[in-house]
Amino acid sequence: MGSLIKDLKAYTTNSLICDLLAGATVAIILIPQGMAYALMAGFPPIYGLYAALVPILIYPFLGSSRYLSVGPVALVSIIVLSGLSEFASPMSSDYIRLAILVSFIAGAIQIALSVFKLGFLVNFLSQPVISGFTSAAAFIIIFSQVKYILGVEPGRVSNIIETIKRLIQELPNTNLMALAIGVIALIIILVIKKIKRTISGALIVVLAGIGLVYFTNLDQRGLDIVGSVPSGLPTFMPLAYTYDEIIMVLPLALVVCVISFIESLAIAKTLASKQGTFDISADKELLALGLAKVGGAFFQAFPNTGSFSRSAVNEEAGAKSGLASIFAGLFIGATLLYFTGFFYYLPKAVLGAIVISAVFNLIEFKEALHLYKTHRGDFFVFLVTFVLTLLLGVQHGVLAGIVLSLLILIAKVSKPHYAILGELADNSVYRNVDRFTEALTNTHRLIFRYDDDIYFGNAQHFFGSVLKEINKKDQLKELLLDFSSVSSIDSTGYKQLILLAGILKSKQVDLHICSIKGPVRDYFAINNIDELVPEKNKHWDIKSALKKLDNL
Numbered sequence: 001m002g003s004l005i006k007d008l009k010a011y012t013t014n015s016l017i018c019d020l021l022a023g024a025t026v027a028i029i030l031i032p033q034g035m036a037y038a039l040m041a042g043f044p045p046i047y048g049l050y051a052a053l054v055p056i057l058i059y060p061f062l063g064s065s066r067y068l069s070v071g072p073v074a075l076v077s078i079i080v081l082s083g084l085s086e087f088a089s090p091m092s093s094d095y096i097r098l099a100i101l102v103s104f105i106a107g108a109i110q111i112a113l114s115v116f117k118l119g120f121l122v123n124f125l126s127q128p129v130i131s132g133f134t135s136a137a138a139f140i141i142i143f144s145q146v147k148y149i150l151g152v153e154p155g156r157v158s159n160i161i162e163t164i165k166r167l168i169q170e171l172p173n174t175n176l177m178a179l180a181i182g183v184i185a186l187i188i189i190l191v192i193k194k195i196k197r198t199i200s201g202a203l204i205v206v207l208a209g210i211g212l213v214y215f216t217n218l219d220q221r222g223l224d225i226v227g228s229v230p231s232g233l234p235t236f237m238p239l240a241y242t243y244d245e246i247i248m249v250l251p252l253a254l255v256v257c258v259i260s261f262i263e264s265l266a267i268a269k270t271l272a273s274k275q276g277t278f279d280i281s282a283d284k285e286l287l288a289l290g291l292a293k294v295g296g297a298f299f300q301a302f303p304n305t306g307s308f309s310r311s312a313v314n315e316e317a318g319a320k321s322g323l324a325s326i327f328a329g330l331f332i333g334a335t336l337l338y339f340t341g342f343f344y345y346l347p348k349a350v351l352g353a354i355v356i357s358a359v360f361n362l363i364e365f366k367e368a369l370h371l372y373k374t375h376r377g378d379f380f381v382f383l384v385t386f387v388l389t390l391l392l393g394v395q396h397g398v399l400a401g402i403v404l405s406l407l408i409l410i411a412k413v414s415k416p417h418y419a420i421l422g423e424l425a426d427n428s429v430y431r432n433v434d435r436f437t438e439a440l441t442n443t444h445r446l447i448f449r450y451d452d453d454i455y456f457g458n459a460q461h462f463f464g465s466v467l468k469e470i471n472k473k474d475q476l477k478e479l480l481l482d483f484s485s486v487s488s489i490d491s492t493g494y495k496q497l498i499l500l501a502g503i504l505k506s507k508q509v510d511l512h513i514c515s516i517k518g519p520v521r522d523y524f525a526i527n528n529i530d531e532l533v534p535e536k537n538k539h540w541d542i543k544s545a546l547k548k549l550d551n552l
Helices: 003-008 013-041 046-061 074-084 093-115 119-124 127-150 160-173 176-195 201-216 243-274 282-297 308-316 323-338 348-362 365-374 376-392 394-414 459-470 491-506 518-526 542-550
Strands: 069-071 305-307 418-424 429-432 445-450 478-482 510-514
Touching (some): 003 046, 013 046, 013 069, 013 074, 013 127, 013 308, 013 323, 046 282, 046 323, 069 308, 069 323, 074 093, 074 127, 074 243, 074 348, 074 394, 093 119, 093 282, 119 243, 119 282, 119 394, 127 160, 127 176, 127 348, 127 376, 127 394, 160 376, 176 201, 201 348, 243 282, 243 308, 305 308, 308 348, 365 376, 376 394, 418 459, 445 459, 478 542
Parallel strands (some): 445 478, 478 510
Antiparallel strands (some): 069 305, 418 429, 418 445
16 A cells, blocks of 8 residues: 555654645645646646546555655646647547546556566666757746737647747737736746745736736637636546557557656656655555546546646645545535636636746756766757657657667666776775776786676677777786676677687687676586686785786
């Protein structure tokens, strides 16, 4: 079970009050945000409340974070919009059906990954790739909402360049009322967020916007408003899809699965470490997030995940357990039952401002600058992912980022670090001669340390590196391989070692191996390495090897 059961064992009346207040605070933020994200994802606003209801009630029972607030978020919403727009028109019944299918499939994949304990796979997507992708996605989200601020309709476009071009073309048609309301709403939200995060600037501008339109009839003068919002809880909807539809949205579901998990896990770990706890389980998070998506899909919820802003507010508001999320869900349910008519006069420019204000934090200027100063290679990865996402779109940007991460990983593991060691006379220790110029070496002897396991991915690099170094020494008589960093060796690596031993024999160079770890020693015993490296040439460490050799 998740953290909720554990927290309830030490639950008090004070905890109940704290959770109730935190839940109300999150709901106040989630209601306008959910409607805004629904509009951004290509749904009628009511679907934002559907996506906010069931998932937030499911997650606390299985998730390992007491603070994570699950529901609609900007990043996943824009991924859904960009991925599904080529198959169906946003707002259409076909579009909504497919989006719910995406949620179901993404959740099912996450559940499967949890069952097979594959949460560690998230580690193969590098941080520069994630930062580059989210930063670019933030720009895409912002420009996708500018149309509401300007009060124009640029039509469907495929990328951010086309979006900017269309917006510029539509500038003469700007609705000044929408522009004024949107800009003022954005300023108010950002100022309030700066003053105190737990105060819902989004709710304040929603109330102000509704009041303004209601009393001034701006909707009758051309201001675009939300209009009628259905009331009532979402009904249970059996899922019925064709095989072709499932295959069609599968790539998008994979992207949603990966990004929603990474985003949620990062949020959960950040908030847990802030409280001094480190008990977030990747596999539990996969299961809880997966069930939230699958369960939500049966109640008309489009893809959801953890929200950084709402989760941070949940923690700052004093949440003591996952009950805070359940209370937030109950408040949303009450809104669906009794207060949806209240949103009729809400200007869409206000919803656009809510989205824009929420994604500013996704733009990681500081991270980009830090990478530029400290690691140019990672900065290049950040930049490539950023540009690819902008040019190709969010969905293809994610896939490009995943491929780039794997290529980086392959490049790194295929060429591990190695060092030529020399003796520090004053300390009788052996260090990298490139870092310690005072380290002493011997013209007849080479001490080579390989800093990784030896397997098919780097075996050729190991062989080539040793060969390159021994060819530098014309008078070489002894090669000592320091295996202190080698925990395993596979058949490919072993064959390269055999080949190396043959070359050394032809050069009349004695091969010695030092600091052999247990698993490697076992593998050597199975393969009878004594024919190549006799027992007398295997040593506990470098010092004992040199002592033995010097006494010969």
